[in-house]
Amino acid sequence: MTTASLDTARAVLEELVAVGMRHLVVAPGSRSAPLAYAAAAASAAGALEVHVRVDERGAAFTALGIARATGRPAGVVTTSGTAVGNLLPAVLEADHAEVPLVVVSADRPPELRGTGANQTTRQPGIFGDHVRASVDLLPDDDVPARLAAALAALAGRGPDGPRPAGPVQLNVALREPLHPADEDGAVLTAWARRLVSRAGTAPDPGPRAVEAGPVRAPGPGAGTARSVVVAGDAAGVGAARFAEVCGLPLLAEPSSNARSGPHAAGAYRLLLDSPLGRRIERVLLVGRPTLSRPVGALLARAEVATAAVRPAPVAWYEPGRRREQVLRSWAEAAAFTGRGAPGWAAAWQEAGAAADDAVARLLSDGATGRPTGPAVAAAVWEACRRDGAVLVAGSSSPVRDLDLAARPGPGSPLVLANRGLAGIDGTVATAAGVSLGTGRPVRAFLGDLTFLHDASSLLLGTGEREPDLQLVVLNDGGGGIFTTLEHGAVGEREDYRAVVERFFGTPHEARLDALCAGYGVAHRRAATVAELEQALTAPVRGRSVLEIAVDRRGLRELHAGIRVSVVQAAARAAVPAAGRSGGGS
Numbered sequence: 338m339t340t341a342s343l344d345t346a347r348a349v350l351e352e353l354v355a356v357g358m359r360h361l362v363v364a365p366g367s368r369s370a371p372l373a374y375a376a377a378a379a380s381a382a383g384a385l386e387v388h389v390r391v392d393e394r395g396a397a398f399t400a401l402g403i404a405r406a407t408g409r410p411a412g413v414v415t416t417s418g419t420a421v422g423n424l425l426p427a428v429l430e431a432d433h434a435e436v437p438l439v440v441v442s443a444d445r446p447p448e449l450r451g452t453g454a455n456q457t458t459r460q461p462g463i464f465g466d467h468v469r470a471s472v473d474l475l476p477d478d479d480v481p482a483r484l485a486a487a488l489a490a491l492a493g494r495g496p497d498g499p500r501p502a503g504p505v506q507l508n509v510a511l512r513e514p515l516h517p518a519d520e521d522g523a524v525l526t527a528w529a530r531r532l533v534s535r536a537g538t539a540p541d542p543g544p545r546a547v548e549a550g551p552v553r554a555p556g557p558g559a560g561t562a563r564s565v566v567v568a569g570d571a572a573g574v575g576a577a578r579f580a581e582v583c584g585l586p587l588l589a590e591p592s593s594n595a596r597s598g599p600h601a602a603g604a605y606r607l608l609l610d611s612p613l614g615r616r617i618e619r620v621l622l623v624g625r626p627t628l629s630r631p632v633g634a635l636l637a638r639a640e641v642a643t644a645a646v647r648p649a650p651v652a653w654y655e656p657g658r659r660r661e662q663v664l665r666s667w668a669e670a671a672a673f674t675g676r677g678a679p680g681w682a683a684a685w686q687e688a689g690a691a692a693d694d695a696v697a698r699l700l701s702d703g704a705t706g707r708p709t710g711p712a713v714a715a716a717v718w719e720a721c722r723r724d725g726a727v728l729v730a731g732s733s734s735p736v737r738d739l740d741l742a743a744r745p746g747p748g749s750p751l752v753l754a755n756r757g758l759a760g761i762d763g764t765v766a767t768a769a770g771v772s773l774g775t776g777r778p779v780r781a782f783l784g785d786l787t788f789l790h791d792a793s794s795l796l797l798g799t800g801e802r803e804p805d806l807q808l809v810v811l812n813d814g815g816g817g818i819f820t821t822l823e824h825g826a827v828g829e830r831e832d833y834r835a836v837v838e839r840f841f842g843t844p845h846e847a848r849l850d851a852l853c854a855g856y857g858v859a860h861r862r863a864a865t866v867a868e869l870e871q872a873l874t875a876p877v878r879g880r881s882v883l884e885i886a887v888d889r890r891g892l893r894e895l896h897a898g899i900r901v902s903v904v905q906a907a908a909r910a911a912v913p914a915a916g917r918s919g920g921g922s
Contacts (some may be wrong), residue, residue: 339524339749340474344509346371347528348480349509350379353439355535356488360774362400364393366416368456369443370515374416375525381759382529384536388773389801390766393420395794397427397438398763400768404436405753406727408542410491411774412439418456421463423674426762431504432467434571434757435545435652437491438504440468446476446510460508460692471506475753501652502545512746541775544753546573546594548648552582555671563681564619564674566600567632568593570756572624575646577601579623579667583676586685590628591718591730591739592754600682601687601745604903605695606631611907613688617641621674625653627756636661644673653757669763672861691906693744700742700866700901708887709895710811712866714738717782721750722871726807727775729768730754731783734818736813739782741899761787765808766794769880772804778877779805785812788882789847795856795880807877809869810849810884815842817889842889853882860884 349372350361361376363369377552380387390396404411415421419444431438444450445457461473470487474480484507491496493502517525552575568576568589577598581585588605589596606629606719608614617635622645626632636643637660645661646669647654656663664670700712718739721728728750730736736754743749753771755764765788768781788810797803819841820828828837838844860880863869869885 340371340514340516340518342371342513342515343517343521343525345474345476345480345509345511346375347525349441349474349484349507350375350385351532351535352481352484352488353410353412354379354384354532356410356492357537357539358385358412358439359407359536360388360400360403361414362388362390362396362403363414363753364396364420365417366389366420367515368442368445368511369414369416369846371511372414372441372443372509374517378525378529379532381527382533384529384532386773386802389798390794391796391798392793393423394426394763395766395791397424398766398775398791398794399770400764401427401436401438401755403432403769403774404431404438405434405767406544407542407774408437410437410439411770412441414441415443415504416456416834417442417444418458418462419848421458421460425427425464426760428464428467428504429657430755430757430760430763432757433653434633434755435502436504436757437494437502439491440464440504440506441457442506442508444473444508444510446512452859463506465507467504468506469500469503472508474507474509475514476510480874499649503652503723544594544751544792544847546571547575547646549575549578550648550667552579552667553671555643555676561911562619562675563677563678564614564621565617565625565685566621566623566674567636568595569624569626570754575667576623579621579670583671583674584682585621585674586677586682586899588632589745590626591728591736591743591752592756593624595623597742597747597749598745600686602685602692603745604692604741605689606740606905607900607903608685608688608692609635610900611688611904613681613684615909619643619674621646621670625651627759628737642673644670646670649660679699685790688907689745691909692903695902695906696742696837696899699899708866708869708885709898710734710738710813710817710887712741713809713811713869713885713887714782715742715744716866716873717780718743718750719796720870721780722748724778724876726750726778726780727771728752729764729771729779729781731781731787732756732759732815733784735782735784735787737818738811762912763791763794764788765791769794769807771807773802777805778807780807780809782809783811784817785810785814785845785847785849786816786843788849789845792852792856795858796851797856797880803879805877806880808882808887810882811887812849813887813889815844815889817887820889825888849884850884858882862886
């Protein structure tokens with residue numbers, strides 16, 4: 338007779354492999370030991386790739402990165418108690434970004450709950466409504482029957498039809514003994530060999546994006562309008578295709594992965610304050626815009642009609658909470674936008690190119706003599722475009738620097754970012770997961786606080802597969818983004834200067850090189866953008882950190898100068914004649 342807890346563990350993993358899971362991240366623990374032994378057998382047979390991490394929070398974000406990049410479920414296994422609580426940040430991100438993350442939390446059996454037993458808390462339902470389903474799997478349950486609904490919810494299938502995909506919790510109660518008996522070894526080996534046949538060979542579907550159905554030009558009755566397409570996070574190639582077919586300007590965030598279309602306008606968020614931007618009549622939203630206050634202001638303009646393409650439900654939207662008209666197909670979208678008014682798309686292309694040139698000139702003028710965030714962003718973007726590395730964009734300033742300075746065009750890199758809740762936590766682990774899941778080199782562009790927040794994810798156990806990951810760290814000795822917000826203006830006042838610096842700037846003197854040395858990770862500094870560009874020509878192999886120091890002082894003036902330069906450049910570019918276009922429905 339085999340050990341009951343191992344039988345349960347085998348059954349759970351078998352169901353997960355059957356729904357497409359190929360990667361499992363395991364954090365060590367005693368109560369979760371049966372799951373670890375079953376995972377080890379599955380890994381040895383080639384049915385699963387298993388990664389071991391000592392930190393549950395990092396383990397969860399590693400799994401998140403794998404699932405986000407591949408489009409397939411990825412799991413994280415933890416023991417009971419506080420280990421489960423450490424998964425919450427990754428679960429929150431997976432919830433809002435619709436990532437198929439599977440939490441497999443080992444638990445004490447029912448007879449030990451509520452007794453004060455060691456490492457025992459109320460785990461069932463611990464993630465509340467941030468998971469699509471939570472199953473408390475008890476020792477004698479029928480595993481396939483109990484997990485069926487949860488695994489359907491993981492993939493976005495509900496009893497009443499499609500629903501947003503997202504994370505699920507499988508809380509697995511396990512009784513002792515928790516280790517294999519002598520007779521279990523052969524059973525595990527035979528089971529793992531059979532499991533290989535259930536794994537399948539279908540290619541990864543890739544990162545989640547808005548459904549890219551057929552796009553046709555609007556019919557003659559649709560008329561023309563000064564419409565624009567705003568492509569937010571996870572918009573996908575459909576947004577670029579739609580803009581091209583309909584002859585419309587495309588305002589695409591980096592993680593929209595629509596920025597490569599010929600109609601994508603550079604420095605678009607600053608163009609919204611130009612005369613060209615003020616002539617917009619209609620906005621079609623694809624994906625979720627998360628970066629730009631000017632875009633938020635555009636969507637709120639009373640005189641601008643707005644609509645959003647949402648062929649399927651999305652996790653971050655509650656009906657009635659936004660003003661956009663919800664459209665279920667690209668055909669409805671074409672009827673809404675109409676065809677671009679004569680010269681409208683060309684004007685945006687010309688203004689966008691002029692804006693890009695203005696930004697590039699300002700960043701290369703050497704007026705400050707120091708590197709800047711936008712200049713570093715442009716260098717990282719071009720390096721990824723050149724060598725095909727995936728670009729993981731850190732939250733806060735780096736992703737916004739990319740949005741400002743990354744030139745649209747053919748061959749733009751695949752960009753992934755944790756924009757579900759836009760936290761800085763877990764970015765290093767997420768980027769590692771992207772590389773492990775795709776097998777591709779990854780560059781992560783992140784700030785120093787983001788790096789320090791997740792520095793423990795640099796730890797890699799002996800014998801674990803190493804991701805090909807280069808972390809490009811923009812080190813400004815604190816939180817630079819607050820300088821560009823209202824707090825920066827407050828900080829210019831003598832009575833608040835020290836307060837803003839301490840509570841928002843959060844200055845530090847951490848030595849990133851020493852930290853990397855402690856983890857056995859290669860470290861290199863670049864003092865100038867030219868040095869950075871040279872360093873970025875080397876292929877991404879293994880783990881490394883490329884640090885470039887920038888100065889937060891003068892950041893407000895830099896961005897104000899960029900804004901003025903872009904608006905002036907746009908004013909010199911071609912602008913359609915004044916007055917409204919006609920016929921848009």
